[in-house]
Amino acid sequence: MRQLWDISAPVHPGSPVYPGDVAYTQRWCARLPDDGPVNLSAITLSPHVGTHADAPLHYAVDGAAVGLLALEPFIGPCRVIHVMACGPFIEWQHLAHALVDLPPRVLVRTYHQAPTQWDACLTAFAPDTLERLADAGVLLVGTDSASVDLADSALLPCHQVLWRRGLRVLENLLLDAVPEGDYELIALPLRLTQADASPVRAVLRSLA
Structure with missing residues (x-):
């Protein structure tokens, strides 16, 4: 059997959220054995909690909702590239060591260890890096950061590159x-027909 890596952040009440966003909460609507034959719960959360796919609707007035996106960018060959301690931006030169025969999906690791609370100093992409990845035929970019843009960005230049170049993002x-190295990515968004993002259960599978 090919090896699997679960690259999904755990979702629970303490999961980091963008300041002011809706955190994860859960309440029980029915509990065994007193309330019937099954346990039933209701959850509330922003679709940006945990590992998620942004939809164009998140950053463009006329962008598509996440449930309307084609699934092909979210499944297939990908490359994981490490750029820890690269500074505030992922520049093209930080990826240069891993760009030969690039597959159409690129995931970038920026942390030695994922944060357990909101990181106001997260590492973002440089917009030109996303432009050049799109030029190289990349369909999807991913990051272990909470955003492709700086945490305090108002103009969201990287999200605008995603929109203009038709890139998908995790x-x-x-x-x-x-x-x-190279893997198979499986990270399908839910079919939420009106949502600006969707949680995903992201998995990498070895190629052999």
Whole structure:
């Protein structure tokens, strides 16, 4: 059997959230054995909690909702690239050691260990890096950071590159245990037909 890496951040009431966003909460609607034959719960959360796929609707007025996106970018060959301690931006030169025969999906690890609370100093992509990845045929970019843009960015230039170039994106990946290299990515968003993002259960599978 091919090896699997679960690269999904655990979701629970303490999961980091963007300041002011809706944190994860859960309440029980029915409990065994007193309330019937099954346990039933209700959850509330922003679709950006934990590992998630942003939809164009998140950053463009006329962008598509996440449930309307084609699934092909979210499944297939990918490369994990390590750029820890690269500074505030992931520049093209930080990826240069791993760009030969690039597959159409690129996941970037920026943390030695994923944060357990909101990181206001997260590492973002440089917009030009995303432009050049799109030029290289990349369909999807992913990061273990909470955003492709700086945490305090108002203009969101990287999200605008995603929109203009038709790139798909995964954020809040958990890449702590994943070596650099090539894998198969499986990270399908839910079919939420009106949502600006979706949680994903992101998995890497070895190629052999």
